[in-house]
Amino acid sequence: MSQSAFLDFSDKRTYGAVAMGLLIAVLPLFLNAYWIDVCVSIGLYAILSLSLNVILGHAGIFHMGHAAFYAVGAYVTAILNTMYQWSIFATMPLAGLAAALVALLVARPIIHLRGDYLLIVTVGIVEIVRIALTNDVFGITGGSNGIFGIARPRFFGFRIVKSVHFYYLVWGMCAATLLLFHWLWRSRIGRALNYIKEDDVAAEGCGVDVTHYKLMAFVLGAFWAGMAGTLYAAKMTTIAPASFNFMESVIIFAVVILAGGSQLGVLVSSFLFIGLPELLREFSSARMLCFGLAMMIMMVWRPQGLMPPRPRRYRIPDRSKAGEEGKA
Amino acid sequence: MNLLEVEGMSKIFGGLVAVNDLDFTVEEGAVVGLIGPNGAGKTTVFNCITGNYVPERGDVHFQGKSIKGLKPHSIVELGIARTFQTIRLFSRLSVLENVLAGRHCRLKSGFLASMLHLPSQRREERDAVERCMQELEFVGLANAWREEGGSLAYGSQRLLEIARALASDPKLVILDEPAGGMNDQETSDLVNVIEAIRKRGITVLLIEHDMRLVMKICHKLVVLEHGTLIAEGVPDVVRRDPAVIEAYLGSDDNDEVY
Numbered sequence: 073m074s075q076s077a078f079l080d081f082s083d084k085r086t087y088g089a090v091a092m093g094l095l096i097a098v099l100p101l102f103l104n105a106y107w108i109d110v111c112v113s114i115g116l117y118a119i120l121s122l123s124l125n126v127i128l129g130h131a132g133i134f135h136m137g138h139a140a141f142y143a144v145g146a147y148v149t150a151i152l153n154t155m156y157q158w159s160i161f162a163t164m165p166l167a168g169l170a171a172a173l174v175a176l177l178v179a180r181p182i183i184h185l186r187g188d189y190l191l192i193v194t195v196g197i198v199e200i201v202r203i204a205l206t207n208d209v210f211g212i213t214g215g216s217n218g219i220f221g222i223a224r225p226r227f228f229g230f231r232i233v234k235s236v237h238f239y240y241l242v243w244g245m246c247a248a249t250l251l252l253f254h255w256l257w258r259s260r261i262g263r264a265l266n267y268i269k270e271d272d273v274a275a276e277g278c279g280v281d282v283t284h285y286k287l288m289a290f291v292l293g294a295f296w297a298g299m300a301g302t303l304y305a306a307k308m309t310t311i312a313p314a315s316f317n318f319m320e321s322v323i324i325f326a327v328v329i330l331a332g333g334s335q336l337g338v339l340v341s342s343f344l345f346i347g348l349p350e351l352l353r354e355f356s357s358a359r360m361l362c363f364g365l366a367m368m369i370m371m372v373w374r375p376q377g378l379m380p381p382r383p384r385r386y387r388i389p390d391r392s393k394a395g396e397e398g399k400a
Numbered sequence: 401m402n403l404l405e406v407e408g409m410s411k412i413f414g415g416l417v418a419v420n421d422l423d424f425t426v427e428e429g430a431v432v433g434l435i436g437p438n439g440a441g442k443t444t445v446f447n448c449i450t451g452n453y454v455p456e457r458g459d460v461h462f463q464g465k466s467i468k469g470l471k472p473h474s475i476v477e478l479g480i481a482r483t484f485q486t487i488r489l490f491s492r493l494s495v496l497e498n499v500l501a502g503r504h505c506r507l508k509s510g511f512l513a514s515m516l517h518l519p520s521q522r523r524e525e526r527d528a529v530e531r532c533m534q535e536l537e538f539v540g541l542a543n544a545w546r547e548e549g550g551s552l553a554y555g556s557q558r559l560l561e562i563a564r565a566l567a568s569d570p571k572l573v574i575l576d577e578p579a580g581g582m583n584d585q586e587t588s589d590l591v592n593v594i595e596a597i598r599k600r601g602i603t604v605l606l607i608e609h610d611m612r613l614v615m616k617i618c619h620k621l622v623v624l625e626h627g628t629l630i631a632e633g634v635p636d637v638v639r640r641d642p643a644v645i646e647a648y649l650g651s652d653d654n655d656e657v658y
């Protein structure tokens with residue numbers, strides 16, 4: 073039954089997605105360690121951006137502070153691992169939960185704010201977190217030097233050290249994220265977020281608890297960003313507040329806006345934002361200029377983003393034929 | 401039995417008293433019309449019932465319980481669904497998904513069941529789609545299920561809003577000028593739909609300017625002028641009420657202008 077099928081071969085995009093999946097699976101065979109590292113970075117941004125896509129892409133909540141939740145996750149992992157010798161994977165759920173808790177606390181009083189006001193407040197969140205970390209207000213975050221000596225993760229006795237190991241770890245997580253968030257999007261919750269994005273008064277008026285679902289999107293997105301933070305801490309083995317600055321938030325935000333709402337779009341857009349500047353490295357100082365220019369052209373040429381989500385598919389028993397005729 | 405009771409409702413905007421100490425009741429199973437000249441406060445009364453506004457004074461009872469101060473989505477859950485005077489569809493989503501919006505509050509799947517695509521969630525989703533298609537059949541829009549909501553003709557958009565409201569299993573539907581902008585054919589289809597809603601045992605409260613329509617389908621009329629109740633009763637009696645004739649003659653010129 074196509075209602076439950078993940079792959080729909082009547083949609084051309086499916087071929088693109090499958091090809092992309094295969095390419096990602098075999099890519100490390102053709103890349104050196106440097107480029108594999110770049111791809112790990114793209115994967116991390118992709119996970120982060122997919123989690124922001126739930127908040128910004130699906131629900132239309134203008135949240136520009138996502139790096140704050142990434143930071144919380146990374147720090148929880150770093151602290152539990154270096155101080156309490158927790159294994160990296162064991163810290164992951166806690167990193168997610170901590171980020172989700174912070175999100176719940178900060179979002180509760182501001183979630184009802186209008187788009188532009190909310191944007192400003194969320195920018196504040198990331199700065200508050202960064203400043204708190206820099207000044208070591210909790211006494212366990214190592215100030216501006218951060219935390220170093222984070223252990224390598226182990227997967228059933230297998231030590232994840234090399235770039236290629238991280239490549240499969242990060243992209244494996246990314247694949248799981250794609251699947252779970254795709255299913256979320258297909259559900260009543262995904263729809264509720266879209267109703268809110270389209271017209272929150274109408275959504276509330278038809279029985280959707282707007283505040284509840286906005287919070288849910290926010291907390292879920294933060295949970296995921298926290299888990300991505302775990303992977304980041306494990307990959308870097310050293311983390312510092314400077315890695316979670318406002319610019320990071322802006323990049324993730326831009327990735328999602330450029331993507332236009334679909335998950336495939338987020339992948340493509342993560343590559344464009346993280347991979348392309350590396351490819352353009354020869355141009356050295358001019359590359360950010362090229363990049364900025366390309367973004368501007370994109371936004372004028374395709375203001376709806378690269379790939380807006382396709383309509384959800386529904387299997388309508390007897391109607392599907394009649395519907396086709398109606399269209400013809 | 402009274403399904404809805406509005407008691408001493410007042411709503412004030414700045415200095416303007418939009419609704420003034422209003423009392424009326426809606427009997428279960430009836431079609432009740434709320435009428436009055438433009439700006440009389442009809443839409444404001446609806447918004448106070450549905451939780452979009454909180455009245456400054458007075459109370460609203462639904463099935464004997466006060467619903468004042470509840471949020472709109474909770475009031476929908478209790479069984480009052482509405483349509484908007486200015487159509488508020490999700491214009492970029494499909495016709496079917498617009499109706500599913502109304503069904504949302506009757507579905508249970510949480511975010512875990514949804515993310516994991518559990519069998520219970522899939523079953524619920526299938527049933528919801530089936531149910532919403534029935535509502536689309538009911539208003540005659542089933543063939544358009546995959547069109548974008550905003551692409552429908554004006555009259556069809558009004559019907560789609562009604563289907564969306566019905567999908568929430570309401571006990572009372574509140575329609576704000578459902579015939580607004582409809583041609584004669586569409587209006588007579590609408591009359592049939594409203595009649596069919598009542599036959600399903602759903603109570604209807606509607607605002608309408610089209611007096612012929614109101615006289616034809618309402619069991620009871622509540623007449624408002626400047627936020628104040630000026631008449632209440634069966635259509636045949638109300639239309640002969642001097643105060644009502646006065647209010648309507650006074651506003652007829654206005655209606656010409658609009």
Ligand SMILES: Nc1ncnc2c1ncn2[C@@H]1O[C@H](COP(=O)(O)OP(=O)(O)O)[C@@H](O)[C@H]1O
Nearest residue numbers: 413416418436437438439440441442443444445
């Ligand atoms: N949100 C609002 N803020 C201020 N004034 C309002 C608001 N809504 C309605 N009004 C005023 O209240 C009065 C009644 O409006 P309304 O309920 O829309 O009338 P009706 O639906 O009977 O035409 C009008 O004078 C209108 O200008």
Ligand SMILES: [Mg+2]
Nearest residue numbers: 442443444485
């Ligand atoms: Mg009105």
